Amino acid sequence: MSKETNVDPNQYIIKNEPFYRPVANEVEMYEAAYSARMPVMLKGPTGCGKSRFVEYMAYRLGKPLITVACNEDMTASDLVGRFLLDKDGTKWQDGPLTTAARIGAICYLDEVVEARQDTTVVIHPLTDHRRALPLDKKGELVEAHPDFQLVISYNPGYQSLMKDLKQSTKQRFGGLDFDYPQEDIEAEIVSKESDVKIDIAKKLVQIAHRARNLKGHGLDEGISTRLLVYAGQLINKGVEPVAACSMTMVTPLTDDPDMRDTLDAAVHTFFN
Ligand SMILES: Nc1ncnc2c1ncn2[C@@H]1O[C@H](COP(=O)(O)OP(=O)(O)O)[C@@H](O)[C@H]1O
Ligand SMILES: [Mg+2]
Structure with a gap:
């Protein structure tokens, strides 16, 4: 660990095992990528x-995790760090990327396309043989801890010419499809x-399948697994299934009245 930080890596260690149900060989592939410290891109809706x-x-790997939710107002300094003024003068404050590089964390840049391209390029020197992060304003070159790894998430559905990663950024990552x-x-x-019964969960999934077929035919994105979990949680709290589905699987998805009718009809096919 670099002496330049007094951050305790323990605060970023996940103590309780998160429930994750593997769907293919993603766990093995990720582990192999991590052992090579290969930067990884997770693609999916x-x-x-x-x-x-x-x-x-x-x-699983017992490594600290630092997550950054990216947005278009984010600057390179938000990732790397900046000088702050305090009563004693100026003090350098590491950004989350710098902290992760110093303590050997997995740094997860969530929805990285949301960030502007001039922000995204700061990750370049960390993602090749250099494995270093220059802090230009501070005049320091941070050598990444041997455990450091960079992971980004990327939703191909939101791709547009204005908002996409440059090839020079993309081609620094191994990709896993989700x-x-x-x-x-x-x-x-x-x-x-x-915590709903499996037969209820199956119905929710079947409704989602109908809605997912509407993607590109009036819906930008299908009903996510997250929304199905929300529906299940309301049903688990005693909410009547049609109302639960309407709140979680119809209303958030679209403002178009016809599309809402279509989704409501799908709900009524399985619940009444
Ligand atoms: N393979 C999986 N194992 C366990 N839970 C999952 C899985 N896939 C989706 N979920 C559920 O879906 C929710 C949303 O997933 P999340 O990881 O937040 O989505 P994303 O980051 O892709 O937007 C999670 O909180 C979890 O309840
Ligand atoms: Mg996410």
């Missing part, structure tokens, strides 16, 4: 298990996460 997977892997899990696995996840 919102709410399909990417963040849960990183938490689980950090737990998607909504296969029917019976997804039902198992929903049942486990929301």
Whole structure:
């Protein structure tokens, strides 16, 4: 650990095992990538298990995890750090990326396309043989701790010309594809996460499958696993299933009245 930080890595260690149901060989592939300290890109729609997977892997590997939710107002300094003024003058404050590099954490940049490209390039020197992060304003070159690894999430559905990663950034990562899990696995996840009976979870998943077919035909994105878990949680609290589905699987998804009718009809096919 670099002497330059007084951050305790323990505060970023995940103490309790997160529930993660593997869907393919992603656990083995990630472990191999981690052992090579290869930067990893998790690709897939919102709410399909990417963040849960990183938490689980950090737990499994026993490494600290530092997550950064990216947004377009984020600057390179938000990642790297900046000088702050205090009563004694100026004091350097490491950003989350710098802290992760120093303490040997897995640094998870969630929804990295949201960040501007001039922000994204600061990760470049950490993702090649250099494994170092120059703090230009401070005049320091931070050599990444041997355990440090960079992980980003990326939703290909939101891709646009204005908002996409440069090839020069993309080609620094190994990629793992994520998607909504296969029917019976997804039902198992929903049942486990929301504590509803498996037959209810199966119905929720079937409704989701109908809605997912509408993607590109009026819906930008299908109903996520996360929303199915929400529906299950309301049902578990005693909410009547049609109302639970309406609140979690219809209302958040679309403002279009026709599309809402279509989704409501799908709900009524399975619950009444
Ligand atoms: N394979 C999985 N194992 C366990 N839970 C899952 C899995 N996939 C999705 N989930 C559930 O879906 C929710 C949303 O997943 P999350 O990781 O937050 O999505 P993402 O980061 O892809 O947007 C989680 O909180 C969890 O309840
Ligand atoms: Mg996430």
